[in-house]
Amino acid sequence: MGRPTMRDVAESAQVSISTVSYVLHGRRGGSDRISPETRERVEQTIAQLGYFPNRTARSLRRQRTDRICLAVPRLGVPGYDFIAHSLIEAGDTLGYTVIITITGYTGGENAIIEQMAGGLADGLVILFEEEKPLAITEALDELGNKGVAVVAISNSIRSSVIDVVHTTEGQAAREAVSYLIDRGHRRIGLIAFDSEGYRISERFRGYVDALREHDIPFDQELVRPGAASRRAAYEAAQSLLALPDRPTAVLALADVAAISAMQAARDIGLAVPDDLAVIGTGNIVEGELSIPPLTTIGVPSRSYEDVASLLLSRLNGEAAEARVHTRPWQLIVRDST
Amino acid sequence: MGRPTMRDVAESAQVSISTVSYVLHGRRGGSDRISPETRERVEQTIAQLGYFPNRTARSLRRQRTDRICLAVPRLGVPGYDFIAHSLIEAGDTLGYTVIITITGYTGGENAIIEQMAGGLADGLVILFEEEKPLAITEALDELGNKGVAVVAISNSIRSSVIDVVHTTEGQAAREAVSYLIDRGHRRIGLIAFDSEGYRISERFRGYVDALREHDIPFDQELVRPGAASRRAAYEAAQSLLALPDRPTAVLALADVAAISAMQAARDIGLAVPDDLAVIGTGNIVEGELSIPPLTTIGVPSRSYEDVASLLLSRLNGEAAEARVHTRPWQLIVRDST
DNA sequence: CTGTTAGCGCCTTCAA
DNA sequence: TTGAAGGCGCTAACAG
Numbered sequence: 214m215g216r217p218t219m220r221d222v223a224e225s226a227q228v229s230i231s232t233v234s235y236v237l238h239g240r241r242g243g244s245d246r247i248s249p250e251t252r253e254r255v256e257q258t259i260a261q262l263g264y265f266p267n268r269t270a271r272s273l274r275r276q277r278t279d280r281i282c283l284a285v286p287r288l289g290v291p292g293y294d295f296i297a298h299s300l301i302e303a304g305d306t307l308g309y310t311v312i313i314t315i316t317g318y319t320g321g322e323n324a325i326i327e328q329m330a331g332g333l334a335d336g337l338v339i340l341f342e343e344e345k346p347l348a349i350t351e352a353l354d355e356l357g358n359k360g361v362a363v364v365a366i367s368n369s370i371r372s373s374v375i376d377v378v379h380t381t382e383g384q385a386a387r388e389a390v391s392y393l394i395d396r397g398h399r400r401i402g403l404i405a406f407d408s409e410g411y412r413i414s415e416r417f418r419g420y421v422d423a424l425r426e427h428d429i430p431f432d433q434e435l436v437r438p439g440a441a442s443r444r445a446a447y448e449a450a451q452s453l454l455a456l457p458d459r460p461t462a463v464l465a466l467a468d469v470a471a472i473s474a475m476q477a478a479r480d481i482g483l484a485v486p487d488d489l490a491v492i493g494t495g496n497i498v499e500g501e502l503s504i505p506p507l508t509t510i511g512v513p514s515r516s517y518e519d520v521a522s523l524l525l526s527r528l529n530g531e532a533a534e535a536r537v538h539t540r541p542w543q544l545i546v547r548d549s550t
Numbered sequence: 551m552g553r554p555t556m557r558d559v560a561e562s563a564q565v566s567i568s569t570v571s572y573v574l575h576g577r578r579g580g581s582d583r584i585s586p587e588t589r590e591r592v593e594q595t596i597a598q599l600g601y602f603p604n605r606t607a608r609s610l611r612r613q614r615t616d617r618i619c620l621a622v623p624r625l626g627v628p629g630y631d632f633i634a635h636s637l638i639e640a641g642d643t644l645g646y647t648v649i650i651t652i653t654g655y656t657g658g659e660n661a662i663i664e665q666m667a668g669g670l671a672d673g674l675v676i677l678f679e680e681e682k683p684l685a686i687t688e689a690l691d692e693l694g695n696k697g698v699a700v701v702a703i704s705n706s707i708r709s710s711v712i713d714v715v716h717t718t719e720g721q722a723a724r725e726a727v728s729y730l731i732d733r734g735h736r737r738i739g740l741i742a743f744d745s746e747g748y749r750i751s752e753r754f755r756g757y758v759d760a761l762r763e764h765d766i767p768f769d770q771e772l773v774r775p776g777a778a779s780r781r782a783a784y785e786a787a788q789s790l791l792a793l794p795d796r797p798t799a800v801l802a803l804a805d806v807a808a809i810s811a812m813q814a815a816r817d818i819g820l821a822v823p824d825d826l827a828v829i830g831t832g833n834i835v836e837g838e839l840s841i842p843p844l845t846t847i848g849v850p851s852r853s854y855e856d857v858a859s860l861l862l863s864r865l866n867g868e869a870a871e872a873r874v875h876t877r878p879w880q881l882i883v884r885d886s887t
Numbered sequence: 888c889t890g891t892t893a894g895c896g897c898c899t900t901c902a903a
Numbered sequence: 904t905t906g907a908a909g910g911c912g913c914t915a916a917c918a919g
Contacts (some may be wrong), residue, residue: 215696215697216667216669216696216697217897218895218896218897219897219898221758221898222898224565226633228905228906229905229906229907230729230890230896230897230898230906230907230908231898231899231905231908232904232905232906234898234899235904235905238646238898247904247905248904251904251905253650263667263688263692263696264889265667266670266896266897267608267610267666267668267895267896267897268665268669268670269610269615269668269669269895269897270610270670270895270896270898270911271821271894271898272606272897273606273607273610273896273897273911273912274636274896274897274898274899274910274911275897275908276911277897278606282649284865286631287631288625288626288627288628288631288650289625289629289630290625290626290633291626291767293623293625293626294625294626297652297655301652301655301656302655305656310651310656310661310670311651311652311656311667312650312651312670313625313649313650314647314648314649314650315634315638315648315650318634318635318638318639319642319647319648324647327602328647329604330553330600330602330675331602331604331605331606332553332604332605332606333605333647333649355600359552359553359600360552360553365900380886426770428913442839443836443839443840444839444840444841447841456887462913471911476813480816495598499780502779502780503780503781504583504781504784508762518894527652530852531906535901546905555911555912555913556912556913557912557913564890565889565890566889566890566912567890567891567912567913568890568891568892568913568914568915569888569889569890570891571913571914571915572888572912573888573914575915576916584888584889585889588888588889603912603913604911604913606911606912606913607911607912607913608912608913608914609895609913610895610896610897610911610913611894611895611896611912611913611914611915612895612913613913685906695916778899795902861908
């Protein structure tokens with residue numbers, strides 16, 4: 214009960230506290246001037262007592278926590294695992310521990326921002342799924358001004374203080390639809406998100422823009438909510454395919470929705486891609502394993518090392534200006550088109 | 551740049567540091583003896599400076615972090631979101647912040663345990679997906695002895711120090727198979743996990759036991775790996791259904807696998823549940839939305855408040871002995887059987 | 888009602 | 904090669 218401190222180690226090993234510290238970290242200048250015997254004795258004592266340096270005290274003294282925080286709206290999204298992975302990988306070499314917090318509960322982003330202001334971690338990667346009020350951006354800027362390394366992943370944030378990661382998903386959606394049109398499709402369904410103004414999402418705009426560019430009239434009938442869940446997507450696809458003049462292609466604004474749409478097609482005897490071409494969004498792993506493998510838009514590589522190095526370079530003080538990093542989305546053609 | 555400290559606030563508001571502290575926390579005994587004017591002045595200064603108490607310093611002083619850590623092997627599992635949610639919910643009322651760490655990378659559990667020993671958080675809920683070496687259990691015990699509140703979610707851990715959460719999933723699997731047998735099924739397929747000794751998993755044993763109890767011979771042909779992914783499960787089901795004497799029922803050791811199995815059946819013209827009864831494992835949300843809704847084994851409620859209160863009661867010092875908490879799994883009958 | 892003060896555990900400069 | 908001492912920012916017992 215009660216963790217041992219450096220003092221306990223020092224007493225037990227019959228040395229001073231600073232000697233213990235030197236054994237742990239070496240001394241500035243490389244040549245750690247501790248005699249082998251002393252070192253040996255101290256190390257044994259440490260092992261024997263099960264001593265671990267108190268990170269809190271160390272943080273207070275060093276004015277850094279050696280922690281990185283990843284803030285996501287929720288767990289359960291396979292893609293977030295890749296972000297965490299890249300962060301852990303990159304941070305590990307520099308002695309950072311990655312912790313994750315959830316913004317979807319708790320009081321949301323503000324709670325995390327307060328925690329960060331109070332010293333939860335040295336750096337923050339915060340990911341947004343939706344557009345957020347300006348106040349959040351300002352709070353993030355304030356964090357940045359206080360010396361916290363901040364990277365925000367969001368297409369709706371601009372900042373002159375923190376780093377922001379954008380995607381080109383709107384343009385990718387446009388490309389996807391253009392691709393379908395080029396292959397002769399004229400009636401192209403869209404399975405969109407139901408809530409939160411899907412009408413104004415970039416992806417939706419990409420769909421509309423592509424149609425306009427090719428002088429194909431926008432048909433409200435062809436747009437259905439349902440991208441948020443497999444079942445809703447299945448039903449959306451069903452209703453799309455039950456249309457008198459049914460679409461020959463579908464863009465789903467989520468890969469799982471696209472997979473459900475393929476299923477719906479199959480269940481009424483339509484072949485993918487021959488009777489119905491399907492494109493998803495996000496490039497999730499499941500899309501590679503689906504039957505048939507799913508054409509999708511997204512970032513081909515699932516690594517987030519670019520984001521991680523953005524954060525780490527800022528932590529290293531190598532970044533002066535606020536930066537904007539773009540993760541270019543592409544059309545990834547597989548067998549569903 | 552550089553966060554303001556209490557000292558900055560005190561100077562700026564022309565009071566002593568302790569006064570600032572009292573304004574923030576009140577004073578012991580409830581009656582905070584700070585004059586309204588002073589309080590007002592201090593609060594304004596705090597707001598103006600954008601001051602947030604340095605949690606690191608506070609932690610060092612109070613000898614507690616007010617943090618709870620949830621350690622899971624990976625993100626991307628929807629079920630883990632429920633654990634986090636319950637923890638956040640319960641912790642929030644007591645002023646705890648929940649952080650999540652990943653044990654699947656980093657050097658695994660040991661890294662987290664070290665972090666905890668160094669004061670990452672006051673309490674730890676650690677979840678295991680696989681059986682782990684004894685050393686891990688011992689390290690967790692040691693943590694517990696150092697005064698950290700530890701709850702381990704694992705069927706393979708016993709401890710006389712920390713709290714452990716068990717499930718009755720083996721028995722539930724037995725029930726599920728018995729249920730199928732009672733409904734007349736004799737050839738019951740199993741989609742199991744491929745790696746990590748699926749043969750010895752509790753779920754697998756439940757399957758075997760149920761067969762034996764009903765004097766049905768175990769048939770190796772009916773057991774296939776594939777529970778780990780949708781596609782593998784689809785193929786496992788396909789091969790099961792291609793058997794000359796094909797099974798009339800299938801137990802899949804994961805819900806997603808069960809859903810893929812239903813799909814496979816449908817794709818070759820078999821109806822679920824009439825031609826093939828399917829039971830999954832885990833009670834994921836998707837199972838309620840699948841077509842048909844999936845019969846499964848699992849905990850009917852998706853809340854983990856029981857686990858959360860286990861941890862919190864220990865944090866409150868209300869728990870003396872090591873406890874074993876059981877989350878009883880049940881057969882949840884829906885329409886796939 | 889407000890201020891002074893002694894640490895929490897660790898790191899690091901300076902002295903021995 | 905080792906030790907002594909101050910202080911990171913905050914809390915809380917004790918004075919005033």
